[in-house]
Amino acid sequence: MELQAKTVAQSRTEQIQILMPEHINGYSRLFGGKLMEWIDVVAGVVARRHSGREVTTAAIDNLQFKAAAHINSTVVLIGRITYVGRTSMEVRVDAFVEELDGRRQMINRAYLVMVALDEHEQPTPVPPLILESEEDRTEWEAGVRRRNLRRERRAENY
Numbered sequence: 291m292e293l294q295a296k297t298v299a300q301s302r303t304e305q306i307q308i309l310m311p312e313h314i315n316g317y318s319r320l321f322g323g324k325l326m327e328w329i330d331v332v333a334g335v336v337a338r339r340h341s342g343r344e345v346t347t348a349a350i351d352n353l354q355f356k357a358a359a360h361i362n363s364t365v366v367l368i369g370r371i372t373y374v375g376r377t378s379m380e381v382r383v384d385a386f387v388e389e390l391d392g393r394r395q396m397i398n399r400a401y402l403v404m405v406a407l408d409e410h411e412q413p414t415p416v417p418p419l420i421l422e423s424e425e426d427r428t429e430w431e432a433g434v435r436r437r438n439l440r441r442e443r444r445a446e447n448y
């Protein structure tokens with residue numbers, strides 16, 4: 291059965307947090323492991339929405355901490371699908387601190403590869419992606435390059 295193509299917007303996912311004491315490390319900053327957990331959840335929801343399947347994280351190959359976040363900050367995570375293969379989906383998750391006046395400072399960008407699973411927990415095909423905007427097309431082309439780099443690294447057991 292042919293899978294129906296979806297747009298990037300159809301799976302876009304946003305999560306908001308206000309930083310509480312339990313999110314903070316011994317250095318009074320947002321604990322990176324907690325942020326990684328949130329990023330993984332957002333990417334998982336994007337991939338579920340695109341594929342309509344259960345999904346698993348296959349790889350997180352680009353995770354850049356650009357700035358710190360402190361207690362009581364509003365943290366916004368935005369996940370969007372950037373590339374799809376046969377059974378895998380690449381998802382970009384951007385994390386921002388949002389000021390009271392609405393300005394946003396990016397604190398993290400991550401790319402994750404999520405794989406759709408069937409009832410037997412085996413990889414299963416995902417719907418094609420409809421590229422509507424210039425940003426969608428630019429991300430797709432970069433996604434192809436990142437997929438090729440990942441293949442090279444896997445071939446070298448890196």
Ligand SMILES: CCCCCCCCCCCCCCCC(=O)SCCNC(=O)CCNC(=O)[C@H](O)C(C)(C)COP(=O)(O)OP(=O)(O)OC[C@H]1O[C@@H](n2cnc3c(N)ncnc32)[C@H](O)[C@@H]1OP(=O)(O)O
Binds near residue numbers: 327403
């Ligand atoms: C106070 C609080 C403290 C908290 C502090 C904790 C910190 C919190 C950290 C959170 C950080 C979250 C990160 C953890 C997130 C998990 O939870 S990871 C654990 C869950 N993930 C798993 O268990 C996955 C285990 N792996 C697998 O099940 C299998 O390897 C997979 C991914 C299903 C792939 O199966 P396979 O037999 O290799 O299938 P194969 O047909 O070869 O590949 C299928 C597709 O996957 C792609 N693929 C497979 N492997 C890879 C790879 N390594 N790279 C890229 N693509 C791949 C293939 O290219 C293929 O793509 P398509 O060409 O079809 O599009």
